[in-house]
Amino acid sequence: MTRSSLMRASDALATQTATYAIPLLILLTTGSTALTGAAFLLEWLPRLAAFAVGGPLVDRFRADRVFRAAALARTLLCAAAAAALALLPAAGTAATVVVMTVGAAGGLLSQASFLAVETLGAHASRRAGADAHRVQSVQIGIDQSALLAGPLLGGLLLAVGPTLMLTVVAALSATAAASTTTTPATPVGTTAAGVRxxxxxxxxxxxxxxxxxxxxxxxxxxxxxxxxxxxxxxxxxxxxxxxxxxxxxxxxxxxxxxxxxxxxxxxxxxxxxxxxxxxxxxxxxxxxxxxxxxxxxxxxxxxxxxxxxxxxxxxxxxxxxxxxxxxxxxxxxxxxxxxxxxxxxxxxxxxxxxxxxxxxxxxxxxxxxxxxxxxxxxxxxxxxxxxxxxxxxxxxxxxxxxxxxxxxxxxxxxxxxxxxx
Known part of the structure; x- marks a missing residue:
């Protein structure tokens, strides 16, 4: 239970911090209100696709594998972006491209990990049997806590610098990947038949x-x-x-x-x-x-x-x-x-x-x-x-x-x- 809670908490906090901080980072980096709106657009467009196809992918490849892959990919994405921003000028086309890319790709990866972690949470509830409501209460409490802490954490980190913010998101994503709980393999034949x-x-x-x-x-x-x-x-x-x-x-x-x-x-x-x-x-x-x-x-x-x-x-x-x-x-x-x-x-x-x-x-x-x-x-x-x-x-x-x-x-x-x- 402790490991699954750490996995969910670190992933949720990384998602909420990035969701609120990326548009702020765009505004600080470029000073452009138009690009700030564009960053919000690019964060949410990939999520629409993830909502439509994410469920079948989780069913086909197992939730723990999808979650671990998404968390690792976000770790590499944010770490690379943090290194790039540390080397690039604080403002300019290159920095803007880096941040917009993080917003678009990060939105897709965040939604993929969310769908996977919801599936893992449902599996934990089924294993808990009569105590399923306690598992759900813990999970909802974790999500709501991340929703409260994420925006403030993003603002505080950006006050120090964008490199630190992206580094922290990368570290949280790496923690989520390392603490991923494993689900039992799906019986042969049932997954393919269940995916529409x-x-x-x-x-x-x-x-x-x-x-x-x-x-x-x-x-x-x-x-x-x-x-x-x-x-x-x-x-x-x-x-x-x-x-x-x-x-x-x-x-x-x-x-x-x-x-x-x-x-x-x-x-x-x-x-x-x-x-x-x-x-x-x-x-x-x-x-x-x-x-x-x-x-x-x-x-x-x-x-x-x-x-x-x-x-x-x-x-x-x-x-x-x-x-x-x-x-x-x-x-x-x-x-x-x-x-x-x-x-x-x-x-x-x-x-x-x-x-x-x-x-x-x-x-x-x-x-x-x-x-x-x-x-x-x-x-x-x-x-x-x-x-x-x-x-x-x-x-x-x-x-x-x-x-x-x-x-x-x-x-x-x-x-x-x-x-x-």
Whole structure:
């Protein structure tokens, strides 16, 4: 258990540190807000491909092998980049190319390791039997701790220098590779029979989403909500460092504090849903997120900005709980995996779109972009929760009680990372 916890913790911390630090590094290296948005775009585009094909790869080659290979590759990538930046001029085309390459390749490798470690976690839960919930509690605690610590650690390391930041990420990745736990070999013949064509799997998932109105409405609202959140994240380094004149440490501190607020909101929502139901809690979370997004665009200083980001993440945390609960109740067990992949791809798609928008628009127009996204988010969420109200019978708790298999596997419901990054 100690070895698997070290593996998961080091990988999660490396991923969260790099995810938040790479756009900051671009801004520090180039001073270009356009390239900062492009870095966010290049981080998320490869992840979309990993979501679609990563599951079959893990099934075919075993999770421990995929995880170890991804961790070792990220170690070499970050170590080489750290050495290159130490030798290259602090600013220039060569340094920019190195950092952008790390962002693109690192995003793909991070997602591959995430899918593999989720599979390893599910295997550990099955081995634990009646104590599976304890294993899941430890894993979720590790992920949430990395989510809180990663942005702040990235900001602190960048204050010293980009070479140190990349070296630390490389060391964390090497630790993850060295502590990888081994899973038993898959019986001959079962893996090949269990792997479906990616295109066929995605088609099945797409038809399932379209065939369940409540799920379709939920995904529609979350796509718009994630666009607003992604624009906020992609523009955060520019807003804090250019508009408010603070350091990279402040960027990490804002998002780490917001992650803590989100974690508290998630914990509170579990009891609130038991008492009030999914629809009221989800609608409250959506209204909170929309209002906070509007306020973030208008924040006059860093203090107000930090408060609005915290409130925004609290609303998003509530929406995450609603997403996972509804998704588990609505998706039939027989097509859970394929439908899960489609829902993840759809809600993550706004991430690279946000990076592209931040890249092409001048820095001075970013508050206006965020306002527009907040208005779109409000309209989409209003329609989505109207649709969810009309189809509320389809996700009533009695349905779950009547059909235990409709809840889906608990481990799978934890793979919605984009909602909590």
């Amino acid at each position: 064509a990616v295109a066929a799997s995605l088609r099945t998932g797409w038809h399932t989403v379209r065939g369940i109105p409540a799920l379709a409405w939920l995904v529609t609202g979350l796509v718009a909500s994630n666009l607003a959140l992604a624009v906020t994240q992609a523009s955060a380094p520019i807003t804090v460092m250019t508009r408010y004149g603070h350091s990279s440490i402040a960027v990490g501190a804002v998002w780490s504090a917001a992650g803590l607020v989100s974690l508290a909101a998630v914990a509170a929502c579990r009891r609130s849903i038991d008492r009030f139901g999914l629809w009221p809690v989800g609608a409250t979370g959506a209204a909170t997120a929309c209002a906070a997004c509007l306020a973030t665009a208008l924040a006059p200083n860093l203090g107000v900005y930090a408060v609005t980001i915290g409130i925004l993440m609290a609303g998003e945390g509530a929406l995450t709980v609603v997403l996972r609960t509804l998704r588990a109740r609505l998706i039939p067990a027989a097509v859970f995996g394929s439908t899960l992949s489609v829902t993840i791809v759809l809600v993550v798609l706004p991430m690279p779109v946000a990076g592209a928008l931040v890249a092409v628009l001048p820095a001075g127009t970013l508050p206006g972009l965020l306002l527009a996204c907040a208005v779109l988010q409000g309209a989409a969420m209003a329609l989505a929760f109207r649709g969810l109200w009309h189809h509320r019978a389809s996700y009533a708790p009695s349905r779950t009680a009547a059909d235990p298999t409709a809840t889906g596997p608990p481990a799978a419901a934890q793979t919605d990372a984009p909602r909590t990054a």
